[in-house]
Amino acid sequence: MSLQLVQKGMKPPVSLTHNLLNPPHNTLTMIETYDITKYFMKRKQGTGIWDRILRRGIEPVKAVDHINLKINKGEIFGLIGPNGAGKTTFVKILSTLILPDSGTASINGLDIIREDSLVRNQIGVLPGEFSRSLYWRLSGKQNLKFFAELYNIRDDSRIDYLIELFGLEEWEDELLMRYSTGMKHKLALARALLNDPSVLLLDEPTAGIDPQASFEIKKLVKSELSDKTVLWTSHNLYEVEEICDRIAMINKGRIVLEGKPDDVKREGLEYETITLVVEPGESHWFSSVENAEITNEYLVVITSSNLKKTLKKILDITEDHGITIKDLRTTAPTLEEVFIKRMEEEA
Numbered sequence: 001m002s003l004q005l006v007q008k009g010m011k012p013p014v015s016l017t018h019n020l021l022n023p024p025h026n027t028l029t030m031i032e033t034y035d036i037t038k039y040f041m042k043r044k045q046g047t048g049i050w051d052r053i054l055r056r057g058i059e060p061v062k063a064v065d066h067i068n069l070k071i072n073k074g075e076i077f078g079l080i081g082p083n084g085a086g087k088t089t090f091v092k093i094l095s096t097l098i099l100p101d102s103g104t105a106s107i108n109g110l111d112i113i114r115e116d117s118l119v120r121n122q123i124g125v126l127p128g129e130f131s132r133s134l135y136w137r138l139s140g141k142q143n144l145k146f147f148a149e150l151y152n153i154r155d156d157s158r159i160d161y162l163i164e165l166f167g168l169e170e171w172e173d174e175l176l177m178r179y180s181t182g183m184k185h186k187l188a189l190a191r192a193l194l195n196d197p198s199v200l201l202l203d204e205p206t207a208g209i210d211p212q213a214s215f216e217i218k219k220l221v222k223s224e225l226s227d228k229t230v231l232w233t234s235h236n237l238y239e240v241e242e243i244c245d246r247i248a249m250i251n252k253g254r255i256v257l258e259g260k261p262d263d264v265k266r267e268g269l270e271y272e273t274i275t276l277v278v279e280p281g282e283s284h285w286f287s288s289v290e291n292a293e294i295t296n297e298y299l300v301v302i303t304s305s306n307l308k309k310t311l312k313k314i315l316d317i318t319e320d321h322g323i324t325i326k327d328l329r330t331t332a333p334t335l336e337e338v339f340i341k342r343m344e345e346e347a
């Protein structure tokens with residue numbers, strides 16, 4: 001149905017076999033997506049019962065909109081975006097849980113649509129609502145044993161290794177219902193690692209857990225799992241900046257910015273903030289500097305898109321009026337500022 005709708009009203013769908021004949025030859029590329037697009041049907045606001053019966057009040061919502069991404073072997077790639085941006089849908093498509101309406105993707109050279117069962121051997125998934133995928137009335141170890149069976153893993157050594165890796169030895173025989181949220185997160189991550197996957201798809205792996213548990217998970221992914229390729233979705237800009245090699249910002253299903261965190265910051269917001277402290281009563285001399293805000297009689301905050309030029313102007317003023325600079329600092333934009341600005345532009 002979604003495909004028909006795409007054909008009727010929206011952009012023509014990209015063939016599902018698009019690019020399948022040309023799988024990536026670059027062995028360094030572990031995840032590659034080709035124009036992935038996904039629609040969901042949403043009930044229009046204010047529709048009545050008859051509209052529903054006659055399916056009149058339904059409209060398509062583009063959850064993922066022509067996403068093209070390449071993620072390299074061993075990279076931690078962060079996908080950030082606001083609620084409803086399409087992060088979970090994107091992860092579900094790569095996890096082979098739902099099909100895209102058009103486009104496709106490859107994981108370690110395998111197509112997620114044609115070779116879905118082979119893809120599943122390559123990936124470990126931490127779903128957003130992971131607690132539903134664990135059994136609360138089983139112990140931590142029983143949970144891992146159950147899922148190991150599904151992978152035909154009969155040997156307990158992998159389970160013991162993972163329990164130790166996540167520091168859950170003391171809790172392995174406790175029922176999951178007695179675990180803290182942080183421990184459940186760790187167990188869900190251990191579950192995702194049972195088949196020793198080359199690719200980890202983690203949907204908000206640190207959501208709802210305290211800073212200590214979050215720190216431990218980040219440390220583990222960064223150090224112990226450094227051979228894995230990781231897709232990490234988050235709302236937390238500081239977190240992705242800290243842990244990810246590259247990031248992409250997604251909004252309304254579209255990638256709006258992509259690159260290394262530092263490059264994204266520069267690209268997204270080409271300005272730096274200059275904070276200038278002078279002797280009381282001298283700040284007004286700087287009102288002629290472009291984008292200067294005279295905060296009080298000794299503090300000036302300037303937003304500059306050309307740092308060199310602005311600093312020269314400041315020095316000229318200090319020389320001309322015999323002003324003493326008590327402090328001068330420049331601050332690059334944070335990822336959060338870039339994100340907010342992009343969202344404002346999109347709105």
Ligand SMILES: Nc1ncnc2c1ncn2[C@@H]1O[C@H](COP(=O)(O)OP(=O)(O)OP(=O)(O)O)[C@@H](O)[C@H]1O
Pocket residue numbers: 040041042061062063081082083084085086087088089090128
């Ligand atoms: N099963 C579904 N049926 C209908 N619409 C859906 C379904 N799943 C997601 N959507 C819609 O698709 C869009 C993307 O949702 P998605 O859950 O992928 O976003 P998200 O970035 O993961 O958001 P969040 O940060 O809140 O987890 C939203 O508009 C959402 O309402």
Ligand SMILES: [Mg+2]
Pocket residue numbers: 087088089128203
């Ligand atoms: Mg989500």
